[in-house]
Amino acid sequence: xxxxxxxxxxxxxxxxxxxxxxxxxxxxxxxxxxxxxxxxxxxxxxxxxxxxxxxxxxxxxxxxxxxxxxxxxxxxxxxxxxxxxxxxxxxxxxxxxxxxxxxxxxxxxxxxxxxxxxxxxxxxxxxxxxxxxxxxxxxxxxxxxxxxxxxxxxxxxxxxxxxxxxxxxxxxxxxxxxxxxxxxxxxxxxxxxxxxxxxxxxxxxxxxxxxxxxxxxxxxxxxxxxxxxxxxxxxxxxxxxxxxxxxxxxxxxxxxxxxxxxxxxxxxxxxxxxxxxxxxxxxxxxxxxxxxxxxxxxxxxxxxxxxxxxxxxxxxxxxxxxxxxxxxxxxxxxxxxxxxxxxx
Amino acid sequence: xxxxxxxxxxxxxxxxxxxxxxxxxxxxxxxxxxxxxxxxxxxxxxxxxxxxxxxxxxxxxxxxxxxxxxxxxxxxxxxxxxxxxxxxxxxxxxxxxxxxxxxxxxxxxxxxxxxxxxxxxxxxxxxxxxxxxxxxxxxxxxxxxxxxxxxxxxxxxxxxxxxxxxxxxxxxxxxxxxxxxxxxxxxxxxxxxxxxxxxxxxxxxxxxxxxxxxxxxxxxxxxxxxxxxxxxxxxxxxxxxxxxxxxxxxxxxxxxxxxxxxxxxxxxxxxxxxxxxxxxxxxxxxxxxxxxxxxxxxxxxxxxxxxxxxxxxxxxxxxxxxxxxxxxxxxxxxxxxxxxxxxx
DNA sequence: AGTATAAACCAAAACGTTTTGGTTGTCAAT
DNA sequence: ATTGACAACCAAAACGTTTTGGTTTATACT
Numbered sequence: 001x002x003x004x005x006x007x008x009x010x011x012x013x014x015x016x017x018x019x020x021x022x023x024x025x026x027x028x029x030x031x032x033x034x035x036x037x038x039x040x041x042x043x044x045x046x047x048x049x050x051x052x053x054x055x056x057x058x059x060x061x062x063x064x065x066x067x068x069x070x071x072x073x074x075x076x077x078x079x080x081x082x083x084x085x086x087x088x089x090x091x092x093x094x095x096x097x098x099x100x101x102x103x104x105x106x107x108x109x110x111x112x113x114x115x116x117x118x119x120x121x122x123x124x125x126x127x128x129x130x131x132x133x134x135x136x137x138x139x140x141x142x143x144x145x146x147x148x149x150x151x152x153x154x155x156x157x158x159x160x161x162x163x164x165x166x167x168x169x170x171x172x173x174x175x176x177x178x179x180x181x182x183x184x185x186x187x188x189x190x191x192x193x194x195x196x197x198x199x200x201x202x203x204x205x206x207x208x209x210x211x212x213x214x215x216x217x218x219x220x221x222x223x224x225x226x227x228x229x230x231x232x233x234x235x236x237x238x239x240x241x242x243x244x245x246x247x248x249x250x251x252x253x254x255x256x257x258x259x260x261x262x263x264x265x266x267x268x269x270x271x272x273x274x275x276x277x278x279x280x281x282x283x284x285x286x287x288x289x290x291x292x293x294x295x296x297x298x299x300x301x302x303x304x305x306x307x308x309x310x311x312x313x314x315x316x317x318x319x320x321x322x323x324x325x326x327x328x329x330x331x332x333x334x335x336x337x338x339x340x341x342x343x344x
Numbered sequence: 345x346x347x348x349x350x351x352x353x354x355x356x357x358x359x360x361x362x363x364x365x366x367x368x369x370x371x372x373x374x375x376x377x378x379x380x381x382x383x384x385x386x387x388x389x390x391x392x393x394x395x396x397x398x399x400x401x402x403x404x405x406x407x408x409x410x411x412x413x414x415x416x417x418x419x420x421x422x423x424x425x426x427x428x429x430x431x432x433x434x435x436x437x438x439x440x441x442x443x444x445x446x447x448x449x450x451x452x453x454x455x456x457x458x459x460x461x462x463x464x465x466x467x468x469x470x471x472x473x474x475x476x477x478x479x480x481x482x483x484x485x486x487x488x489x490x491x492x493x494x495x496x497x498x499x500x501x502x503x504x505x506x507x508x509x510x511x512x513x514x515x516x517x518x519x520x521x522x523x524x525x526x527x528x529x530x531x532x533x534x535x536x537x538x539x540x541x542x543x544x545x546x547x548x549x550x551x552x553x554x555x556x557x558x559x560x561x562x563x564x565x566x567x568x569x570x571x572x573x574x575x576x577x578x579x580x581x582x583x584x585x586x587x588x589x590x591x592x593x594x595x596x597x598x599x600x601x602x603x604x605x606x607x608x609x610x611x612x613x614x615x616x617x618x619x620x621x622x623x624x625x626x627x628x629x630x631x632x633x634x635x636x637x638x639x640x641x642x643x644x645x646x647x648x649x650x651x652x653x654x655x656x657x658x659x660x661x662x663x664x665x666x667x668x669x670x671x672x673x674x675x676x677x678x679x680x681x682x683x684x685x686x687x688x
Numbered sequence: 689a690g691t692a693t694a695a696a697c698c699a700a701a702a703c704g705t706t707t708t709g710g711t712t713g714t715c716a717a718t
Numbered sequence: 719a720t721t722g723a724c725a726a727c728c729a730a731a732a733c734g735t736t737t738t739g740g741t742t743t744a745t746a747c748t
Binding site: 024 | 703704706707
């Protein structure tokens, strides 16, 4: 059924070499032969066997992306956006995208090794960095092209794009303080994630600068899920001295917080201020719409992918490190009528 | 750097054949040799070259999914959900997922051909079927395993999962009629899409059964986007005799309809009823929450992928054709206080 | 002693490309 | 008649596996 160079060679009476070179437009093949080869190739419906091609060329023209998900969390909107950005950029550059999921842990590096050494991918996109990220250490050590969304606590000698989470949370702190809040709670992200650290730090700094005391009891851990936000918010709100504002480490948890508040008869926006982080598409349509920090996830996905492809091609990177300034998106979940300003 | 069978063969003093067979646990290799080979393989950090393996085995253990998107519409929530389902199922079965985007048209089939004949994938998932779907004709003709989300107008001699769109829209018709609506508009999906046809047919049937006259002027075309819904709704609402209810062919357009209505000072739910179709995650959180028809996209993605993998493995399919009954999810966009019933 | 059986091993072919390092034939310049 | 240059072509090696179809050696049975 599927034809090979050999078939074309037989049909044209030329050698396999010549056929190959004809199809690749080498100039040591006569125009006449080229035409013949192309015609026969067309006739036979020839398509090169990419596996063979790649085996020989030591290139797969494929970028890898392994989503660090637990269970079926593939559908996390954050990952969907990343995936969209990476996928579109890869397609535009003529690269395929190989997607896989693998929970953080023991077997994780094995999957990276397998894909890299198995020549399935030419490079990797790494997302959702941990403070000490073994994936990055491995890739760095192995000398494989990779580009990262996020930073680590270690040496930043790799190409990355990240948002300035410290700045983002400072904006939140200022916003909440400006609305008069003094008892501000924070549901953080898991502390091994680098962005969790930045965001927590930003809140601390922001409040400190404004001279607002920070109650350590109100700083609690979260797991990034809606359910987790719901549960932690419940605990915070049931305290004898509940906070008047709850900031969260990501939008999904903020949605959970709003549910918990509403269940207790509180009106989000007047009785309780809630903020998120990320500005996933849902945030705009939540009830009430969520005040949050916007980072252009889709765009970041594109950019990281573009960096990776440049790296793979051996081109010079314009910028090795990109840190984007996020902006505060004021909606209704903190009660202030959103001013019609465009974010800085 | 990356080691091969040859390296192991040299180190152990055995032949490449024996090493290969040892690693694959053939029983014509002595236990002692197996142990030796495994130890050395470990030492050298051997990982098989998947390209070579696949070239030889004529299998890629990869399923392909090409999203038929125009421009950067990768982020359509519908596709995200599908992708999540397919991706998780594939990962669970030990398959890789190769994702690509390609707008419908000329070049589309070429991409399928290339991936199939290039041995990049063992089979395809086809989504968002057209009435006459060339992709399906090609795959059928080429004898390549594939499984489909959706149906076509032609012979249904391929494995698919689909929702009963006719039934779904009949539920909508009944619901709207039950609320007293008589002037009902519909913003349809592009008519070459099979599901568009089903949904339109369902609405027609439903209204006919209830004896409600159907004004052809109120049946308009849509493009599935929020913007498209917004524009068409604007035109409908600016008529001298506007409808009291606007049903739509998908949720995204319904969101656009609500914006258009609200911009005109109408209260969605009392002044105008709006319905969607799909029940994407956004629907629950829209403002007001959207009454829509629920189809379990994520689950369908999983199931289609499972079917494909069974097909690839040559296993018997339990069911060749699966048609799921959707259910109406009553929220606030039609005004009725949502009864606390569980959908049928 | 000769023959069958089994255990352990291996050389070579195959998968379908690309690349290397040629060869052959023609023509023009010496 | 050589020489050199050039155009057009190709055989064989290479990529890293798996599979085919063996061979060799030891052991057990007549």
